[in-house]
Amino acid sequence: MFNDLREEIRLLNSDVNNVVSSKKAKELRKKLLIIGGVLTAVGLIGAIACFVSFVLIAVNSVNNFSAGSGFPTLILIPFFLLIPFSVVASIGSKLLKLGLSIVITGYTSNLIEETVWGKCPNCGDKITKEELFCNKCGQKLKSKCPECNYINEITDNYCVKCGHKL
Ligand SMILES: [Zn+2]
Numbered sequence: 804m805f806n807d808l809r810e811e812i813r814l815l816n817s818d819v820n821n822v823v824s825s826k827k828a829k830e831l832r833k834k835l836l837i838i839g840g841v842l843t844a845v846g847l848i849g850a851i852a853c854f855v856s857f858v859l860i861a862v863n864s865v866n867n868f869s870a871g872s873g874f875p876t877l878i879l880i881p882f883f884l885l886i887p888f889s890v891v892a893s894i895g896s897k898l899l900k901l902g903l904s905i906v907i908t909g910y911t912s913n914l915i916e917e918t919v920w921g922k923c924p925n926c927g928d929k930i931t932k933e934e935l936f937c938n939k940c941g942q943k944l945k946s947k948c949p950e951c952n953y954i955n956e957i958t959d960n961y962c963v964k965c966g967h968k969l
């Protein structure tokens with residue numbers, strides 16, 4: 804399970820400039836931090852509770868032992884529960900670590916937002932300044948000025964370079 808996650812994170816991190824993967828990375832990071840945090844907290848609290856009750860029972864039984872009662876079998880419960888709680892805590896901390904290893908993509912997605920130029924007049928998809936055609940619907944986004952060959956936006960009525968009517 805950890806290897807699959809690690810591989811997924813590696814792929815996401817290597818492609819963080821991609822809008823889709825940066826969104827995915829953010830979601831995965833959030834999920835890992837929440838699940839990892841809960842598991843770590845539960846595991847740690849459980850382990851501490853086990854340890855405390857183990858000590859309490861031990862102290863108690865030392866007093867009772869002299870009074871003639873036998874081995875306190877109750878002490879085995881916290882003793883053996885300590886193991887699963889520690890496992891849960893260590894899984895949780897591993898998930899937390901994996902979550903933190905995901906590159907924070909807020910910065911790059913802000914950069915992506917800045918390069919967004921406008922919306923496709925046909926389908927409304929976000930387009931960048933460089934796109935000649937909409938990558939969603941194939942709508943032509945630029946028109947060449949017949950006078951000076953300058954590449955204008957398809958929505959421009961006049962060439963921004965020479966003023967020729969398009
Ligand atoms: Zn479009």
Ligand SMILES: [Zn+2]
Binds near residue numbers: 965
């Ligand atoms: Zn022109």
